Amino acid sequence: MTDRLPAAVLWDMDGTLVDTEPHWMAAETPLVEQFGGTWSHEQALQMVGLGLHDAARILQDEGVRMAADAIVHRLTDDVLASLAREGVPFRPGARVLLQSLRAAGVRTAVVTMSMRRMAQQIVDLIEFDAFDVIIAGDDVTRPKPHPDPYLQACAALGVDVVDVVAIEDSPNGLRSAVASGAVSIGVPLMVSLAGVGADALWPTLAGRTADDIAAVFTAVRDAPGQKGIA
Structure with missing residues (x-):
């Protein structure tokens, strides 16, 4: 089995990308x-x-x-x-993982319940072109834990939700990602994510690259009973 990269990786912001x-x-x-x-x-x-x-x-x-x-x-x-x-405290490994995904040609989006002006300010502090799309709290009708923010990000990127990975740190955010149908990775910060339904739980993003994302995505999508991608 050859690991496949997802079409996009969707990032929560507060607590996942940055420790705000x-x-x-x-x-x-x-x-x-x-x-x-x-x-x-x-x-x-x-x-x-x-x-x-x-x-x-x-x-x-x-x-x-x-x-x-x-x-x-x-x-x-x-x-x-x-x-x-x-200053903005980026979570350990977040920028390195982002750089690895971008170098591999993977599209990325921020999916946050913070206001757009805040999300834009934080994204602007990243020293490279890190995100294709921002979906913020004032862009959505139904916030997390509803699936709408992640589905809206997929629509903006022009990708199918079954072809993406979402990264979250909170139970409400993870419930949103899981409900959307995305492959979901939980990276807990302040609250446990046990039993919320993540496809994988990582203690940290430090040391993670696009290869780790591909491994989780492929394992989930190739599992029996899962909707695969051709």
């Missing part, structure tokens, strides 16, 4: 406290991978008396300001 989750958590706490509430680490973990408007509704339930759109923009502004001060 602590910045989001740091932005949530003062917002809740501004309205007299408290915000625990455990509550923050439940927000990982959610669409921003879903997260905003949770914050409203905790007493934040702001419209959902205003909450989304406030959090995005605070996170961008934090990243401007401290």
Whole structure:
């Protein structure tokens, strides 16, 4: 059996490409406290991978008396300001894997529930042409864990979802990828992905190349009962 590369690899951003989750958590706490509430680490973990408007509704339930759109923009502004001060922390191995995929001719997309202006700013910090498409939270009607964001990315790339690999770090994001029909690789960061349905779980992207992606893709698509690609 010869390993085959997928037509595209679709990347989650927050927690997968870049370790921005602590910045989001740091932005949530003062917002809740501004309205007299408290915000625990455990509550923050439940927000990982959610669409921003879903997260905003949770914050409203905790007493934040702001419209959902205003909450989304406030959090995005605070996170961008934090990243401007401290720099963007790419996850270990992410840029090297991206370079390997691009060198192999594999198309790539970012599929994130962050706003497009934030996704674009982070993508612009990568020193090479890393992505063909960005699908952001303000581009989709139904956010993760629905499959729509990944299906929309496939449509934008002009590829079939059975021909792609998705990489995710959160349960909600992984559920979205799995539901779309993509071959799904989980790389957990803050929350366990056990039992969520990933085709492969990697502890880190460090040391991974396009060959590793091809091995997972081929093993899944050639497994009995799977829809293969001719």
